[in-house]
Amino acid sequence: MNDKEAVKKLLNLLKDYKKAIISIILCLLISTIFNMCIPLLSKSIMDKGFIGRDQQLLVKLVVLSATLYVANLIIDVFKEKQRISIAAKIEYMLSKQAFSHLLKMKIDYFGNFNYAEILNSINTDISKMTSITDKGMFFVVTQMFCIAGGIIGLFLINFKMTLIVLLMIPVKYYSMKYFAKKRKTLMDVYIEKSRDYAKWFGDSIGGIREVKLFGIYENKYSEFKEKKKFVVSEEKELNMLDQWNSTIDVLIIQFLTMIIYIIGANMVFKFQLTVGSVFAFITYSTYVTEPISSILNIGYLLSGVIPSTKRFYEFMILEEEIENINVNDNPDSGDLVIQNVTFSYEKSKVVLDNINIVFPEGSKTALIGRNGCGKTTIINLINKMYEPNQGKILLNGQDISTYSLKKYRNLIAVVSQQVYLFNNTIRNNIALYKRITEAEIMRAVKDSGLESFVKEVSLDYNVGENGILLSGGQKQKIAMARALIHNKPIIILDEATSNADIFSEMQINNLLYSGLKNRTVILVTHKQDVLKKVERIVFMQSGKDVEIGDYESLYKNNKMFNSMIVKI
Numbered sequence: 001m002n003d004k005e006a007v008k009k010l011l012n013l014l015k016d017y018k019k020a021i022i023s024i025i026l027c028l029l030i031s032t033i034f035n036m037c038i039p040l041l042s043k044s045i046m047d048k049g050f051i052g053r054d055q056q057l058l059v060k061l062v063v064l065s066a067t068l069y070v071a072n073l074i075i076d077v078f079k080e081k082q083r084i085s086i087a088a089k090i091e092y093m094l095s096k097q098a099f100s101h102l103l104k105m106k107i108d109y110f111g112n113f114n115y116a117e118i119l120n121s122i123n124t125d126i127s128k129m130t131s132i133t134d135k136g137m138f139f140v141v142t143q144m145f146c147i148a149g150g151i152i153g154l155f156l157i158n159f160k161m162t163l164i165v166l167l168m169i170p171v172k173y174y175s176m177k178y179f180a181k182k183r184k185t186l187m188d189v190y191i192e193k194s195r196d197y198a199k200w201f202g203d204s205i206g207g208i209r210e211v212k213l214f215g216i217y218e219n220k221y222s223e224f225k226e227k228k229k230f231v232v233s234e235e236k237e238l239n240m241l242d243q244w245n246s247t248i249d250v251l252i253i254q255f256l257t258m259i260i261y262i263i264g265a266n267m268v269f270k271f272q273l274t275v276g277s278v279f280a281f282i283t284y285s286t287y288v289t290e291p292i293s294s295i296l297n298i299g300y301l302l303s304g305v306i307p308s309t310k311r312f313y314e315f316m317i318l319e320e321e322i323e324n325i326n327v328n329d330n331p332d333s334g335d336l337v338i339q340n341v342t343f344s345y346e347k348s349k350v351v352l353d354n355i356n357i358v359f360p361e362g363s364k365t366a367l368i369g370r371n372g373c374g375k376t377t378i379i380n381l382i383n384k385m386y387e388p389n390q391g392k393i394l395l396n397g398q399d400i401s402t403y404s405l406k407k408y409r410n411l412i413a414v415v416s417q418q419v420y421l422f423n424n425t426i427r428n429n430i431a432l433y434k435r436i437t438e439a440e441i442m443r444a445v446k447d448s449g450l451e452s453f454v455k456e457v458s459l460d461y462n463v464g465e466n467g468i469l470l471s472g473g474q475k476q477k478i479a480m481a482r483a484l485i486h487n488k489p490i491i492i493l494d495e496a497t498s499n500a501d502i503f504s505e506m507q508i509n510n511l512l513y514s515g516l517k518n519r520t521v522i523l524v525t526h527k528q529d530v531l532k533k534v535e536r537i538v539f540m541q542s543g544k545d546v547e548i549g550d551y552e553s554l555y556k557n558n559k560m561f562n563s564m565i566v567k568i
């Protein structure tokens with residue numbers, strides 16, 4: 001995306017608020033007209049009131065000026081209310097778009113960026129983009145009128161001095177260009193550095209247990225100092241640049257005012273101008289110089305917003321999961337078939353090579369194999385976190401890529417080794433936004449082996465951030481209860497009982513041919529008692545070499561299989 005497209009996108013954000021923007025511009029116009037009258041009033045107060053010693057007129061003019069000031073204040077409050085409301089709506093709308101996109105994005109995005117980094121990027125970009133509703137931006141339109149009115153006022157008072165005022169335009173233009181270019185470069189670096197810092201921060205706090213257990217506090221602290229120093233120094237440079245830009249602005253205007261005073265005084269001494277005219281001229285000249293400065297500063301302001309706008313829209317076009325909307329059939333349970341599937345996460349490394357596995361409907365199948373051979377990858381493909389590079393996965397004879405993603409996933413429950421629990425009650429973590437009766441929840445809790453704990457603390461016990469208040473086994477049992485309750489025809493248990501005690505494990509294993517009797521169950525396990533129980537075992541020597549059989553045949557014929565079994 002180039003700068004022009006980014007500006008277009010920014011302007012597009014305002015298009016839904018035409019009415020409010022028109023009312024803001026009207027308010028600014030009325031204020032501008034009032035402001036135009038004030039120097040003329042001051043001129044009369046000075047020349048006719050003070051110097052002409054007309055007290056009655058002086059009081060009238062002072063009251064009129066004060067009324068205009070108050071009217072301006074009221075208009076300003078009304079205008080600000082509209083402007084703040086547009087800013088809030090744009091921020092809310094962009095946040096909604098970003099969050100909805102985030103939920104639909106492909107899973108590999110979350111492997112590259114951690115939560116702190118994602119939150120930091122989205123918040124920074126949205127807040128920068130919302131700054132297009134800042135006061136300075138809206139002023140542009142009315143400032144055109146202000147400049148026109150100011151120039152007319154100046155010409156009416158003195159033509160020659162007006163030309164001097166107009167000379168400042170090219171000076172300001174070139175200074176703005178210089179600062180805008182610098183700011184854009186600095187902003188790009190700042191965004192990169194703060195993203196890097198947020199990534200590191202999320203990673204370090206995510207690993208707080210390791211920091212404590214391995215005593216790497218000092219190392220992390222010195223990394224922090226280094227990374228934060230970069231961010232703070234970029235912030236400092238950006239703030240200093242803003243300061244220099246406004247200092248140069250003030251210098252230009254002050255220099256101009258000084259010249260006007262000198263030339264004006266000279267003219268007063270020669271009786272070519274009145275004292276009031278000189279003061280009115282100076283006020284009018286600010287009506288021209290300040291708005292010109294603000295208009296030219298828009299370029300400077302945009303130079304800070306454009307990098308964020310580009311990054312935001314680049315994020316918004318990242319690939320989402322494809323939801324088939326044209327499908328008319330509901331996926332139905334049936335045999336699940338992995339057919340000639342080849343898959344790699346990275347092009348250079350093939351993880352699964354032409355794999356064929358059938359999981360008959362209602363069957364119980366165990367997956368066993370060495371670390372990294374691709375068991376979890378098979379599960380990732382079945383639940384459509386990834387798509388095969390070649391081959392197909394079929395359910396009930398139909399390619400799963402033709403099913404509605406939501407409806408297809410609705411058929412599968414996964415309990416993995418690393419369970420994620422929301423910071424909510426046990427009840428809500430099990431029900432997951434579905435209306436489920438207490439009796440049903442209690443049945444699932446009983447089947448998963450969590451009953452005695454629930455009786456102790458109640459279903460409304462809050463589990464804390466990712467279940468921090470629970471033991472590993474309790475977390476897995478909640479995940480198990482969650483899988484059981486949703487009545488899905490396909491259940492995947494990826495080392496799901498790795499943290500369960502022997503009694504709970506036996507209880508869960510007994511479910512295979514009772515509570516889960518009619519469901520297709522796929523278990524990743526190395527435990528002998530489960531391997532003996534299931535009717536089929538998929539033994540993976542690697543992602544290329546897959547052998548399927550029952551326990552007896554594999555046990556007799558495959559030494560490698562034997563060496564992997566955990567006998568308890």
Ligand SMILES: Nc1ncnc2c1ncn2[C@@H]1O[C@H](COP(=O)(O)OP(=O)(O)OP(=O)(O)O)[C@@H](O)[C@H]1O
Pocket residue numbers: 111345346351369370371372373374375376377378
């Ligand atoms: N998101 C990913 N991006 C890139 N490579 C990955 C990703 N996830 C897994 N891999 C790689 O794919 C291979 C298979 O990983 P997978 O997690 O499927 O193995 P596994 O058999 O489940 O292992 P384990 O028994 O240790 O859980 C490994 O070599 C791993 O490094």
